[in-house]
């Protein structure tokens with residue numbers, strides 16, 4: 001037996017003993033709920049996964065990871081597809097902030113933050129977007145001002161997923177307004193329990209409040225909270241956004257996805273398809289093909305990224321395709337299931353995911369922004385003029 005096969009058997013045995021199998025029914029739609037899911041249950045599950053040596057598969061061993069390779073990562077994706085893995089609340093830490101700290105963090109930061117992030121003891125959020133705009137992150141206005149002891153942060157962030165559960169955040173701030181906007185930014189680790197941090201929930205159409213507005217009033221951070229270097233927050237943000245796009249676009253296929261092929265196939269069998277069987281077959285075949293294409297592309301990006309091959313802007317292709325697939329699958333489900341889509345009590349999770357689909361397409365950067373990136377950096381189309389690129393931030397005109 002190869003080491004990958006041995007790993008696969010161990011992972012499968014653990015999942016069979018510790019996780020629920022994804023059922024054909026869709027009672028709670030837990031896989032769609034993310035931040036709304038049972039938090040103590042998610043923490044228990046993640047701790048057990050960590051203790052079993054199944055968390056942070058490709059992260060270095062010295063920071064709590066397993067030091068395994070892409071084959072084991074892919075084996076995990078394949079075996080876990082049949083199980084409910086309730087760890088969405090840790091996604092930002094594990095998929096975005098952890099990899100950024102591994103690439104840019106100091107040794108002390110890695111030792112301090114990565115193991116409790118992996119074990120689910122500490123939850124993280126990403127504090128990038130602001131009320132003045134999320135697409136143009138480099139125009140951010142939250143400031144960090146140097147003091148005798150470190151820095152003081154003032155300002156506001158918005159759409160911060162999971163801030164209400166978080167112990168720490170990675171925040172982008174303006175530390176030098178006298179230089180062009182991309183050059184005066186610094187990223188910090190901020191303690192979300194600091195008394196100057198106020199988190200207010202934002203409720204969405206599903207009824208849940210997965211994200212928040214977050215206010216910073218004289219929040220002190222020390223010098224060693226800088227992620228990367230002072231004034232180099234923009235390149236650090238690019239690293240994190242690259243990881244975010246891999247995470248959002250290159251996730252494996254999941255039988256638990258309420259808008260995925262397996263669920264829609266079961267639902268059309270249960271409800272009978274008012275749109276007719278030929279249309280149902282065509283729609284399901286296309287859904288299956290699009291899911292497979294996306295998961296193969298995701299596999300390629302994971303393989304290359306772990307092998308140190310620069311994936312460049314191709315994460316934007318996966319992110320765009322994943323966002324569009326959710327929107328399209330949601331329309332397809334409504335078309336094929338008709339009334340049952342609205343009324344069947346067994347399809348609550350599908351409805352929930354459908355209402356959430358537009359948000360999924362916007363999170364991590366809208367389709368327009370991904371298209372701009374693909375056009376300019378992959379297809380070589382002419383670049384946006386960027387009239388504000390070389391102007392000091394404090395001389396820019398807003399509003």
Ligand SMILES: Cc1cc2nc3c(=O)[nH]c(=O)nc-3n(C[C@H](O)[C@H](O)[C@H](O)COP(=O)(O)OP(=O)(O)OC[C@H]3O[C@@H](n4cnc5c(N)ncnc54)[C@H](O)[C@@H]3O)c2cc1C
Pocket residue numbers: 125126127128129130132133134135136158159160161162211358359360362363364365366367368369372
């Ligand atoms: C579910 C969800 C979770 C999120 N979680 C987080 C989080 O945890 N942390 C965080 O920091 N942010 C988070 N966000 C915010 C998200 O990153 C932003 O909403 C997104 O980047 C868009 O920014 P905006 O909402 O400010 O829209 P704007 O930037 O104001 O854009 C408005 C519209 O203009 C278009 N547009 C803007 N600029 C251009 C351009 N140059 N070319 C063409 N079209 C353009 C956009 O595509 C969009 O349609 C989340 C958002 C959602 C929906």
